[in-house]
Amino acid sequence: MNDEIKASEPESEDTPTQTPSRFDRLRGWLDPFIEKGKGDLQAAKDPKRTQLWKSVFRHKLDDSARNRSLAVLTNVFLHLHPAKVNRDAIRFRYTWGMGGLSLYLFVVLTITGVFLMFYYHPTKGQAYQDIMYLHNDVPFGGLLRNMHRWAAHLMIITVWLHMFRVFLTGSYKSPREFNWSVGVICLVLTMLLSFTGYLLPDDQLGFWAVTVGTNMARATPLLGSEGPLGPELGMTAYNDVRFALLGGSIVDANALLRAYIWHCIALPLIISIFLAVHFWRVRKDGSISGPAPVMLASEIKPPRK
Amino acid sequence: MDWAQLAEIASAPDNIPIVALLFLIPFFTWYGFRQALATDRLITRLEGDSKLAKTHHRKIEPYREGWDQKLYVWPYLLRIEFLSAIICTFILMVWSITLNAPLEEPANPTLTMNPSKAPWYFLGLQEMLVYFDPWIAGVIMPTLIIIGLIAIPYIDTNPLGNGYYTFRQRRFAILAFCFGFLILWVVMVIIGTFIRGPGWMWFWPGETWDHHRLVFETNQDLHQILGITGQPWIGMLGGAAVGLYFVLSGWLVHKLIVLTEFNRKIYERMTLVQYLTLQSLLLIMLALPVKIVLRLLFRIKYIWVTPWFNI
Numbered sequence: 001m002n003d004e005i006k007a008s009e010p011e012s013e014d015t016p017t018q019t020p021s022r023f024d025r026l027r028g029w030l031d032p033f034i035e036k037g038k039g040d041l042q043a044a045k046d047p048k049r050t051q052l053w054k055s056v057f058r059h060k061l062d063d064s065a066r067n068r069s070l071a072v073l074t075n076v077f078l079h080l081h082p083a084k085v086n087r088d089a090i091r092f093r094y095t096w097g098m099g100g101l102s103l104y105l106f107v108v109l110t111i112t113g114v115f116l117m118f119y120y121h122p123t124k125g126q127a128y129q130d131i132m133y134l135h136n137d138v139p140f141g142g143l144l145r146n147m148h149r150w151a152a153h154l155m156i157i158t159v160w161l162h163m164f165r166v167f168l169t170g171s172y173k174s175p176r177e178f179n180w181s182v183g184v185i186c187l188v189l190t191m192l193l194s195f196t197g198y199l200l201p202d203d204q205l206g207f208w209a210v211t212v213g214t215n216m217a218r219a220t221p222l223l224g225s226e227g228p229l230g231p232e233l234g235m236t237a238y239n240d241v242r243f244a245l246l247g248g249s250i251v252d253a254n255a256l257l258r259a260y261i262w263h264c265i266a267l268p269l270i271i272s273i274f275l276a277v278h279f280w281r282v283r284k285d286g287s288i289s290g291p292a293p294v295m296l297a298s299e300i301k302p303p304r305k
Numbered sequence: 306m307d308w309a310q311l312a313e314i315a316s317a318p319d320n321i322p323i324v325a326l327l328f329l330i331p332f333f334t335w336y337g338f339r340q341a342l343a344t345d346r347l348i349t350r351l352e353g354d355s356k357l358a359k360t361h362h363r364k365i366e367p368y369r370e371g372w373d374q375k376l377y378v379w380p381y382l383l384r385i386e387f388l389s390a391i392i393c394t395f396i397l398m399v400w401s402i403t404l405n406a407p408l409e410e411p412a413n414p415t416l417t418m419n420p421s422k423a424p425w426y427f428l429g430l431q432e433m434l435v436y437f438d439p440w441i442a443g444v445i446m447p448t449l450i451i452i453g454l455i456a457i458p459y460i461d462t463n464p465l466g467n468g469y470y471t472f473r474q475r476r477f478a479i480l481a482f483c484f485g486f487l488i489l490w491v492v493m494v495i496i497g498t499f500i501r502g503p504g505w506m507w508f509w510p511g512e513t514w515d516h517h518r519l520v521f522e523t524n525q526d527l528h529q530i531l532g533i534t535g536q537p538w539i540g541m542l543g544g545a546a547v548g549l550y551f552v553l554s555g556w557l558v559h560k561l562i563v564l565t566e567f568n569r570k571i572y573e574r575m576t577l578v579q580y581l582t583l584q585s586l587l588l589i590m591l592a593l594p595v596k597i598v599l600r601l602l603f604r605i606k607y608i609w610v611t612p613w614f615n616i
Contacts, residue, residue, distance in 0.1 A: 203411060
């Protein structure tokens with residue numbers, strides 16, 4: 001630092017007649033900063049060369065085969081895709097797009113569901129008031145609740161159709177047997193998620209639907225108070241499997257809380273794990289199943305012993 | 306015809322998905338089978354022409370020499386995915402703006418809803434309650450449906466039809482699944498929605514829901530029809546009847562499994578465990594329509610009455 005000050009001293013002595021004005025001194029002091037700023041402006045003209053840009057986007061954007069692959073492979077939201085897919089599989093008519101739509105609806109349900117949780121208390125009496133308040137007073141509250149409800153219905157339809165398509169194309173066959181089984185679990189969990197949500201508005205519709213539904217649990221063989229061999233094993237309305245589901249012998253405050261926790265925490269966590277396995281296995285089992293070239297009956301190989 | 310009644314059921318917001326199903330399921334069944342039949346025509350051609358079979362690309366999709374087998378996901382797949390998501394969001398938005406999610410009066414345990422229905426996707430199970438006791442319709446059957454679905458890949462030993470639509474190469478599997486899914490599941494859901502009224506009674510579409518309707522039908526147990534009394538005999542008769550059902554329909558199903566030359570080939574690939582699992586699942590599935598027919602034709606309530614359970 002001292003060297004720099006010394007170096008500037010002779011310069012001021014060279015021009016003794018002109019004492020630099022305050023403005024010039026300020027200029028002299030600011031110039032290095034302006035120079036730096038010009039560098040920044042230069043970078044702003046081509047932001048793709050900045051450190052910030054490069055740290056976020058790991059590849060260039062010009063249209064090359066490498067970059068098309070990297071666009072998918074270096075993006076966490078897209079990396080479930082391979083870089084390339086069977087050209088015929090892209091057609092709507094093979095997959096019907098139902099698996100992807102199911103995932104999309106699951107995301108929609110998660111987002112709208114989190115918003116709904118801000119306005120909802122899983123408490124008897126309060127719950128119904130919350131829904132009324134949400135529907136009539138909260139801005140876009142009605143839209144939010146409607147979207148959650150209809151997306152849930154839609155997801156059940158898309159999941160059914162997804163299963164139907166996978167069956168019709170024989171996509172459950174080797175090597176995808178296990179992934180079909182995981183998919184069946186996801187199907188069941190989807191319906192359970194919808195069912196547990198049914199009770200939450202705490203209205204007549206939900207109350208009686210859940211009453212009808214859980215009354216069946218009473219009839220579970222061995223574990224239900226009215227099921228075959230249940231009473232013989234000491235099952236009553238106060239210790240059987242229905243009691244465990246409802247947290248009581250009737251659909252009441254405890255049942256509401258249990259439905260809420262299953263619906264908002266437990267089941268979403270469980271289905272997320274199964275979905276992760278499901279998608280992972282889609283890739284690991286050789287990506288999408290087809291449309292594959294047909295195999296003729298004369299080409300069947302004898303089973304491996 | 307009571308159009309108002311029909312309109313009321315069809316336009317109930319919670320029934321919209323079933324109205325949608327009425328169109329979606331037939332459409333996609335047609336859509337899938339159309340491709341299956343097109344593939345089958347190709348298979349017939351290839352089977353009759355071994356030279357062609359060696360050179361053909363073996364798909365019903367358009368094909369041109371020099372086309373890449375694979376396409377980049379970015380943009381060819383992703384643009385379709387984004388477009389689907391946008392269309393789906395649009396449909397959902399319009400649906401949510403025009404129709405409110407149902408909200409009835411606050412829950413009231415002292416005021417029973419009539420009819421009180423399960424959510425629409427469980428109506429197949431509720432419909433089964435008409436024909437079976439709750440422990441079968443509500444517990445055993447759902448469990449077996451789940452187990453049966455999971456078991457499908459492990460009992461289907463047919464190596465053909467892996468990754469393309471076809472009917473000819475998988476007749477038995479496709480007919481069995483479509484019977485279970487379309488008839489026993491979807492149709493039951495539709496019956497539960499449109500036909501079942503107060504007291505879970507049968508009202509044809511357009512018939513007015515009469516809350517005071519009484520139906521005088523007496524269902525009898527099998528042993529009452531045959532005039533057998535006294536417990537060990539009743540139980541033994543029921544056991545024999547159920548056993549007879551399993552033997553007879555098991556024999557029939559076996560005949561179906563080995564009906565054609567091709568089916569026999571597939572049957573030879575099965576292990577005993579695979580075969581027995583397939584048989585049990587099919588027989589239990591078929592028991593439902595059999596019980597429905599017995600109820601409708603002979604007004605039979607139970608086949609098998611024991612002190613512990615009734616079937």
